[in-house]
Structure formats: C-alpha cells, structure tokens
Amino acid sequence: MDISNSEFEVLQALWRVHPADAQTVVDELNKEKSWHEKTVKTLLGRMVKKGAIEFEKNGRSYIYSPVLEVEAYQVQESQSLIERLFNGRIAPLVTGFAKNKNLSKQDIDELKNLIDNWEQKND
Amino acid sequence: MDISNSEFEVLQALWRVHPADAQTVVDELNKEKSWHEKTVKTLLGRMVKKGAIEFEKNGRSYIYSPVLEVEAYQVQESQSLIERLFNGRIAPLVTGFAKNKNLSKQDIDELKNLIDNWEQKND
DNA sequence: GGTAAAGAATTACAGGTGTAATCAATTTCG
DNA sequence: CGAAATTGATTACACCTGTAATTCTTTACC
Known part of the structure; x- marks a missing residue:
C-alpha cells in the first residue's frame, strides 16, 4: 500500500490522463522528465501488483486507472x-x-x- | 537525508530521551515494541551515517542526539x-x-x- | 501464413531497508 | 592477569527501489 517516489510520479501523471494506456502515460510524463518507456512500464506493473492502480484489457494493451482519486x-x-x-x-x-x-x-x-x-x- | 520507517521510530524514542546512549534508547523503545538490541543499534548507526543523528564518545559508549529537534x-x-x-x-x-x-x-x-x-x- | 512491430512479463543489478548475528575491541570482575 | 561481559563495527540476507534490457506473446502487414 506504500508508493515509492518514482511510482508516485507515474501516479500523478496517471491522475492527469486516466484512463490511459501505458504509452499515453509515458508521453504525459515525458512532458516534464525523460524516463525510459521500459522504466515507466515497470512502475505501472509494480503499482498494479500493489493495488494502487488497476487496468482493463483492450486488445493487446492495458488501460490503466488509479484506484484512489x-x-x-x-x-x-x-x-x-x-x-x-x-x-x-x-x-x-x-x-x-x-x-x-x-x-x-x-x-x-x-x-x-x-x-x-x-x-x-x-x- | 531520507529516514526510513524503522529509523523514524528510533528517532522518536531518541527525541524523548536524548542525549542518551544506545541502551537507553533500546529501553525507551521497548516500552512500546520489542526490537532486538542489535536492530536498534544498526538503525542508530545508519542514522549517524545519514547525518540525522550525531554522537559524542563517552568512554566505551556513544551518547546520541538528534540533529533536528x-x-x-x-x-x-x-x-x-x-x-x-x-x-x-x-x-x-x-x-x-x-x-x-x-x-x-x-x-x-x-x-x-x-x-x-x-x-x-x-x- | 510468416515476419516485423508492439506490448506486457520476466530478468537484471546496484543500492536501500528490516531485522539481526557474528566479530572485534575494550572494560571489568574475580 | 585472564575470562567474561559490554559495546560498537562488520557481515548477512531477503525484499524493495530505481532504472532499465531481454524475452515472450500477440497483432498486423506484406
């Protein structure tokens, strides 16, 4: 239930754009900082596992949303x-x-x- | 400069009893929880290294104090x-x-x- | 239908954290 | 003086974090 610092940055981006697929979150984040796509996806995955965000499948990709507003x-x-x-x-x-x-x-x-x-x- | 959760518990005990040697901090902490003496000393050492607390030598033992009130x-x-x-x-x-x-x-x-x-x- | 592109899952790896055990140095008691 | 006890230093080890690279799977194009 504890979000790390990097995870929190991703979560903030997700708040701005959700629901959104990974690439959208990457793009939103890269307006400010420049994190590798792989890094952002790892962090999304870790937050899913922690229950901080959730997703629905949409064909090949996942559509993520924060669990808490x-x-x-x-x-x-x-x-x-x-x-x-x-x-x-x-x-x-x-x-x-x-x-x-x-x-x-x-x-x-x-x-x-x-x-x-x-x-x-x-x- | 970032204190971990366990370190913070030790720091709170130290605020209550400082300046104090390690054993005093251990005793203060063990009023509430029961942490092994070795654990507490590790945490004190880590906080010294981080600059969150400091100490003076007193013979064989150290007298610790928090850097920030x-x-x-x-x-x-x-x-x-x-x-x-x-x-x-x-x-x-x-x-x-x-x-x-x-x-x-x-x-x-x-x-x-x-x-x-x-x-x-x-x- | 086979190959490339795209996305997610798995793996990587160094440094931090929780939680001690072991080692080494010093003091003290018999 | 030598053995035991005390105290800090070093080491341990699994899990978390930052930051990706590699692998696996699925889709889409030729």
Missing part, C-alpha cells in the same frame, strides 16, 4: 502525516507551517470560511 | 507534503482534513487565534 489520496496522506507527527491534531501543523512560510490572504479567507461553516453546524 | 522535523515534513500534494498551499489540506475528521473546538480556537495574529500584522 487524487482527493482520497491527499486525505489519506495528510491524515497519516498528522497522526505520525502531530498526534492527530491539525492546528499545530498549521501553526508550525505559518511560522515558517507566511500565509496568503487567500489562505486566511479559506480558513475563515471553514471556521464559519463549522460554527454554523456546531454550537 | 522535533519541531524542525515537523516543519520539514509538513512542507514537503504540502508541496508534493497540495501545490504548496495549506488551506486545501485543512479543508480536506476537516471534511473527513471533524475539527474540535480546540482546533477552531487555535485557528482563529492564528488568523487574528495574521490580521494584526498584515493589512
């Missing part, structure tokens, strides 16, 4: 980080982040919005 | 996640998190506080 993956990864490093609490993450990188007005507005919603639902 | 490590890891997955923006992380796990009153208060501070400094 990008939003689900984001949630999974952020919760894992927050549990591992922040004892499950999100506010300290935000505070620590804000100490090092200044928040933008857009960030502040989005956070305010979130808080407003929360307050309407709860209390 | 836990706060610095938290910042480093959260920024890395935010860049990889959220294009460098933190608000979407919080929004996604809040969609799946409800925020607590404490979280909301801390976020409000952060926003107040921000508004006093900027605009």
